[in-house]
Amino acid sequence: MPLLVVGSVALDSVETPTQRRENVLGGSAVHFAYAASFFTTVHLVGVVGEDWPPEHTALLAARNIDTTGLAVIPGGKTFRWRGKYQPNMNDRETLEVHLNVFERFDPQLPEEYRRSKFVFLANGSPTVQLKVLDQVTGPSLVVADTMDLWIEIQRDDLALLLRRIDGLVLNDAEAKLLTGDENLVPAGHKVRELGPKFVIIKKGEHGAMFFGEHETYVMPAYPTPQVIDPTGAGDSFAGGMMGYLAAQNAFDPKTLKQALAYGSIVASFNVEDFSLDRLKGITRAEVDSRLAEYRQMLSF
């Protein structure tokens, strides 16, 4: 099954304690789509400006990522983000955000995309995420990501969204903010009671937790010794997960768990270099090989 993703497409400038990169390919929909492309065809909807390097489109197209839905705004500038990671590589400071064309992002789904069965609403305004949902007819599985900003300023629309999606992905601090609960286990279930059938809490280097009606589990991150740039880790996690689900055309508990494991593995590669540089260099066989190692690691 093809997989639809709607979200940000960006040019990122990233500083780590030892290195920096300027205007590299980024954005949540991009990290998501590239990660998912190991498993299935991806339909990407986003917006960029005139400054968008066409080689980025070519890179995505070469990976079975359909960019028909990537609008290029004449005279516009692409969303830019500049961030700096602390020595622990987990905490980061946003130095600059220029939303540019993303500020007025009003996604219009191409006709074919409206019948998508697997849909991911990457981090963005819940108002816009709801508009996307209004255009999709009869999806099988809709999963959304969100962030602290929307919990703070668009809580009503977020509440509406939560009642219309099947799964929500958010990070630990956001789950605590949304529920007021400091223990992630009750927090995860409280988020689930707001609407989604399942909730996944991302804990960065500490892995992810899954909350379903009948299941609660935690999966650690694969312990990679090489963390070069964590940007996009959460998006590539979601991309690996949704890509696998769409490829299987299933989301029963067993498939979901396998999908979370794939998400963890793809994310562990993503952080091993800047932008998509590490993911560009690996094959599906390498993903499967690390997955097998990960499974072995967790069996006792």
Next chain:
Amino acid sequence: MPLLVVGSVALDSVETPTQRRENVLGGSAVHFAYAASFFTTVHLVGVVGEDWPPEHTALLAARNIDTTGLAVIPGGKTFRWRGKYQPNMNDRETLEVHLNVFERFDPQLPEEYRRSKFVFLANGSPTVQLKVLDQVTGPSLVVADTMDLWIEIQRDDLALLLRRIDGLVLNDAEAKLLTGDENLVPAGHKVRELGPKFVIIKKGEHGAMFFGEHETYVMPAYPTPQVIDPTGAGDSFAGGMMGYLAAQNAFDPKTLKQALAYGSIVASFNVEDFSLDRLKGITRAEVDSRLAEYRQMLSF
């Protein structure tokens, strides 16, 4: 095999965001010993004062914990600690420490204990830990715990200790402090290169990481929804682990991994109430049942 533990025995006063307890049974050797007692006989060496309530000794004795080595100092006062947990239940502030009789702790092992095959040096001065090792003849497995204080003020003795033990248990912040490496994967291996055959980094609610010469793995914490008091979590983790190893009289990689899983499970019970209150109420069967659930949780 009986298991020897040498370390602190204390009366703790604990404040959490919602509750408090005064002068409850605590100390690293106590949490360790009680956790280990689900698996094997424990020989406890420590020191207390005249104020030590005899019912605590009775409680330990009832669990196959031999307290022949628990010295009661006439006129002395027991080590007391007072701490306060932040709302996240992970960060804590030490409000008061009165070392009392523990300040001059000079452990003398009873003759029978000197032939112990399984030895745990609970958190304490490396100088004292070395003195204990000098009294033990031909142990099979020696594991030690340490903390930031000793890394800062007794680094030379800690370096000596690291070359004489088989395994070291420490937490994430301590591993970073000891090695200067912010990524726990290289940090764990760097600690191992200082001497021990294996290193275990405890990450609190995020579980534990194992570093051997040929193996690196991570085990998440069991996701308990009820964290009442995290005091002693790390010690009960180590106790569950060492108790299982001593019971098996083995420490090959497979047994070690199973032991880490048992440690995680016992620790997950320990945090569900103050002091030993939760562990006092459960049976080995309940430990095994949660272990089975944990194994299922990690298989995909």
